[in-house]
Each structure stands twice: as C-alpha cells, then as structure tokens.
Amino acid sequence: MRAVLYESFGQTPSVQDVESPSAPDHGVVIAVEATGVCRSDWHAWAGHDDSVSVPHVPGHELVGRIVRAGDAVARFSAGDRVTVPFVCGCGTCEFCRSGNAQVCPTQTQPGFTHWGSWADEVVIHHADTNLVTAPEELPAEAVLPLGCRFATAFRGLHDRARLSAGEVVAVFGCGGVGLSAIMIARAIGAQVIAVDISPDALGLARTMGAGACVDSTGLSEAEVAAAVRDSAAGLGSESGPHVTVEALGIESTLNAALQSLRPLGRHVQIGLLSGRPTTAVPQVIGQELSLLGSHGMAAADYGPLIALVVEGRLRPQDLVTRTISLAEAPAALEEMAQSRSAGLTIIRP
Structure with missing residues (x-):
C-alpha cells in the first residue's frame, strides 16, 4: 500500500x-x-x-x-x-x-x-x-x-463543563479545535465569544456562529480578559462568560481565560501546554472556578x-x-x- x-x-x-x-x-x-x-x-x-x-x-x-x-x-x-x-x-x-x-x-x-x-x-x-x-x-x-477536534471539544463542553443553552462561552484560539467548540456551543444553544489574533480565524468563527469576536493582538492578559467580559455583557452575561475554552496551549491565554470567567465559572483546557505553566490559582480558589481537562x-x-x-x-x-x-x-x-x-x-x- x-x-x-x-x-x-x-x-x-x-x-x-x-x-x-x-x-x-x-x-x-x-x-x-x-x-x-x-x-x-x-x-x-x-x-x-x-x-x-x-x-x-x-x-x-x-x-x-x-x-x-x-x-x-x-x-x-x-x-x-x-x-x-x-x-x-x-x-x-x-x-x-x-x-x-x-x-x-x-x-x-x-x-x-x-x-x-x-x-x-x-x-x-x-x-x-x-x-x-x-x-x-x-x-x-x-x-x-x-x-x-470535534470529539475533544464536544466532551469538554457537553460532558465536562455541562454547557447549557443560554449560557455564554468564550473560546480562546480559533483553529480546528476552537472552531469545533464554537460550532458545538451554538448547536447546544449557547452564545459564543471568539478570541484570536488572526482576522481570518475570527472571520471564520463569526461565520460558524460566534456572536462576538475579540482580536487579542498585542493585548495583555488583563486586557484580553476585560475585553471578553465586556463582550459577555453585550451577550447578556454581566459578570463574564459561564465557560471558557483554551484551545491553543499557551500559558498567557490560559490565564486570560481564567481571569475572564464569572464567579463559579468553568474553564475547559484542551490546548496541550508545555512545561508547568503558572496559573491564576488564587482566582480559581477565591471565585470557586472549575478547571477541567478534555482529552478526547x-x-x-x-x-x-x-x-x-x-x-x-x-x-x-x-x-x-x-x-x-x-x-x-x-x-x-x-x-x-x-x-x-x-x-x-x-x-x-
């Protein structure tokens, strides 16, 4: 063969x-x-x-x-x-x-x-x-x-985060897994914020159902988180997204996602991180956030x-x-x- x-x-x-x-x-x-x-x-x-x-x-x-x-x-x-x-x-x-x-x-x-x-x-x-x-x-x-990509995103949103219709989810990274997560979230009935540095990826994310897009080019972790929270408010969730998904495997993106979550929010980590990243653990504790992995x-x-x-x-x-x-x-x-x-x-x- x-x-x-x-x-x-x-x-x-x-x-x-x-x-x-x-x-x-x-x-x-x-x-x-x-x-x-x-x-x-x-x-x-x-x-x-x-x-x-x-x-x-x-x-x-x-x-x-x-x-x-x-x-x-x-x-x-x-x-x-x-x-x-x-x-x-x-x-x-x-x-x-x-x-x-x-x-x-x-x-x-x-x-x-x-x-x-x-x-x-x-x-x-x-x-x-x-x-x-x-x-x-x-x-x-x-x-x-x-x-x-679809299996990992589906398990992360449907089984791990228990995403519900009407909730707001922010997807960080609009490559294959991220776009899959956007499509699945919309199929479930959630509102979606797409975050990326690529105009092409954000354009495709909007085509796939994202209700808001954040271009994170040149922004700090705190600035990205603030922009995501503002977008969530525009979609009806004043305190930030209910769920975040990190589909890149980058420490700064993970931290921005955690910082953008509302209290009691759920974060799904799909992107594979190298080394041992420093994460916003005090925020995870203080706001009782859930940090969830999805591996297929x-x-x-x-x-x-x-x-x-x-x-x-x-x-x-x-x-x-x-x-x-x-x-x-x-x-x-x-x-x-x-x-x-x-x-x-x-x-x-």
Missing part, C-alpha cells in the same frame, strides 16, 4: 510503497476513505511527542471501511463504514470498563503510538471498544473531524455527537477548506511550520 512516511523527525516525508498491515486478533484494518491534517501531526513530525518513533506514518482523524478483522472482533466486520477516536482504549482496564477509554493508561493512538491514517490502510486495535459506526448518509467531510472522547459516548450531525444541527463539513491527495500531504505537513491556516485540510488517498 501507499503511505506518507518519514524516517527521521523534521525530515521531508515521502509517499512510499510499504507492506499492507495484518489485522491484530482484537483489531481491524481500515481502508481509508479520507483523513485529516491536524497540528498534532505536525508536532509528532517535529519530534515533540515522546510516544512517536521513526520511521513513522502520521494521521489520526479518519473515516473508512473495514477490510480485514481479527478473529476476536465480535461487533464489527469487513465492509462496515467506521470512524474512531484518536485515543483508543485497551477495553479491559477499570477506566475502559467504566466508559472512560479516553484516559486508558495503556491507550493506543493511530498516528502516534503506531502508524496512522495518511495511507491506503490503517490498523485500529481493540476494535470492539474503539470503533464508531459512521452513518452511510454522512459525507466523509462530516465524519472524519469527529475523531479528534470514548467511542461509547459518540451517540449524542453523531445525532447532532445526522440531524443537521452540527455540520463539521463546513470546516473543510481544502482537499488534497496523498502525494500533496508531505508539503501540507511542512507548511504548518510557517502558518496556522483557518479551516480543515483533508486527504483523500
């Missing part, structure tokens, strides 16, 4: 012919219909992820059909159209048994712990625990983003998310701004070092 492969970190990848994989006893091989280009793929290629070893094939957002299934797979078979969370559980530990495979201690992640979906075929382990049926009526563009979503919890897409209340396909071939993927990966484009690029092998 063909796969985008790099043999050392930072090296220009190439499309190569590699051996087709066999299905593990509890796993499957999926023929990739489409796969996403995510900044996490770039971080892995750049050598920022300790779980990745070379040579390596990136890719973790995907939709496709099962072509081979292991003997121990009971719930799925060849021909089934499926997607998968980027965090896959072992299926047997206490967290998987309780429906929380996204924090499985021995989790696998296609495109990180093993070769991923920038290829004709990809292996998924422990299929009965991790596969999600992809409705035939949904286009690939609506399904593949559910594996990473277990396959068992996909029902409500899929339902929103089938009903048309949530349209992940609207984020797709570019479709490329496998041959164009290496250049797309390298381009991410210089730019943070709005929207989603997908690969159709």
